[in-house]
Amino acid sequence: MYLYWVRSANRTRSLLIMQLAWLTDIHLNFVGRTEVNSLCDDIRTSGAAAVLITGDIASALYLTRYLDNFASSLQMPVYFVLGNHDYYGSSIREINDAVGKLISEMPQLIWLSACLACIPITDNTCLVGHEGLADGRLGDPEGSEVMINDYYQITELMQPSKRARLEVQHQLGDDAAAHLRSQLKQAIDASYRKILVALHVPPFPEACWHMGEKSTDEFLPHFGCQATGEVLREFALTYSLADFTVYCGHTHSSGVAEILPNLRVFTGRAKYGRPQIERLFTVE
Ligand SMILES: [Fe+2]
Numbered sequence: 001m002y003l004y005w006v007r008s009a010n011r012t013r014s015l016l017i018m019q020l021a022w023l024t025d026i027h028l029n030f031v032g033r034t035e036v037n038s039l040c041d042d043i044r045t046s047g048a049a050a051v052l053i054t055g056d057i058a059s060a061l062y063l064t065r066y067l068d069n070f071a072s073s074l075q076m077p078v079y080f081v082l083g084n085h086d087y088y089g090s091s092i093r094e095i096n097d098a099v100g101k102l103i104s105e106m107p108q109l110i111w112l113s114a115c116l117a118c119i120p121i122t123d124n125t126c127l128v129g130h131e132g133l134a135d136g137r138l139g140d141p142e143g144s145e146v147m148i149n150d151y152y153q154i155t156e157l158m159q160p161s162k163r164a165r166l167e168v169q170h171q172l173g174d175d176a177a178a179h180l181r182s183q184l185k186q187a188i189d190a191s192y193r194k195i196l197v198a199l200h201v202p203p204f205p206e207a208c209w210h211m212g213e214k215s216t217d218e219f220l221p222h223f224g225c226q227a228t229g230e231v232l233r234e235f236a237l238t239y240s241l242a243d244f245t246v247y248c249g250h251t252h253s254s255g256v257a258e259i260l261p262n263l264r265v266f267t268g269r270a271k272y273g274r275p276q277i278e279r280l281f282t283v284e
């Protein structure tokens with residue numbers, strides 16, 4: 001973290017600037033120790049003062065072990081949300097409990113879904129976030145015949161009918177939106193002008209890139225979260241002087257979606273088997 005002093009005519013104030021390394025969909029359970037060590041080396045030598053991970057870190061069986069090793073190796077704050085793969089082989093409830101226990105023992109791991117308030121990054125910028133898993137509302141959920149692994153691998157999403165599964169997804173989306181709303185309100189009340197938002201799943205159809213193209217209505221129910229997008233749009237329209245930048249992943253295809261003049265979404269590329277820094281950026 002770098003501290004700069006800016007002098008004006010009558011007063012001195014601190015202005016904190018830092019480099020943040022954004023990673024997404026690193027799927028560490030698909031690679032060996034060499035690749036993980038190489039990723040940690042890249043982060044350490046990048047000049048980053050902290051890491052932001054937008055989900056799909058590993059899978060349920062390995063998640064807490066990888067998070068523990070990763071944070072211990074880096075020795076810097078690791079802000080993160082989980083992704084759908086992090087629950088594979090278990091349930092959302094069990095993994096959330098396990099991650100909650102881990103973060104209570106490792107203060108450098110900051111799970112944004114467990115943060116009631118926004119996280120200050122610099123004087124002007126704060127960070128909020130949530131998994132915001134696909135809520136089955138975008139595109140054509142009734143007509144889509146797509147069955148992704150989530151519906152066989154995550155206990156809560158293993159439902160006897162599409163209708164029952166969509167009800168669970170709607171609730172997950174609503175819970176994510178409520179969390180995001182609370183954090184964003186707190187960020188606005190605290191007068192932050194720049195708000196970084198970490199989500200796993202893209203919150204708008206325009207940000208659901210799939211193999212270099214915009215997702216079809218067939219895939220959108222599984223690739224996006226409408227509920228979080230609605231909250232973001234509402235805040236960006238209501239608080240036009242604040243600037244909102246979303247970082248997300250999930251679709252493994254990169255793109256930038258300009259939703260409003262003060263709201264944009266970066267979706268990460270994230271190749272399987274090649275975990276790397278998605279982007280290194282300066283936060284002011
Ligand atoms: Fe992924």
Ligand SMILES: [Fe+2]
Pocket residue numbers: 056083084085200249250251
């Ligand atoms: Fe994902």
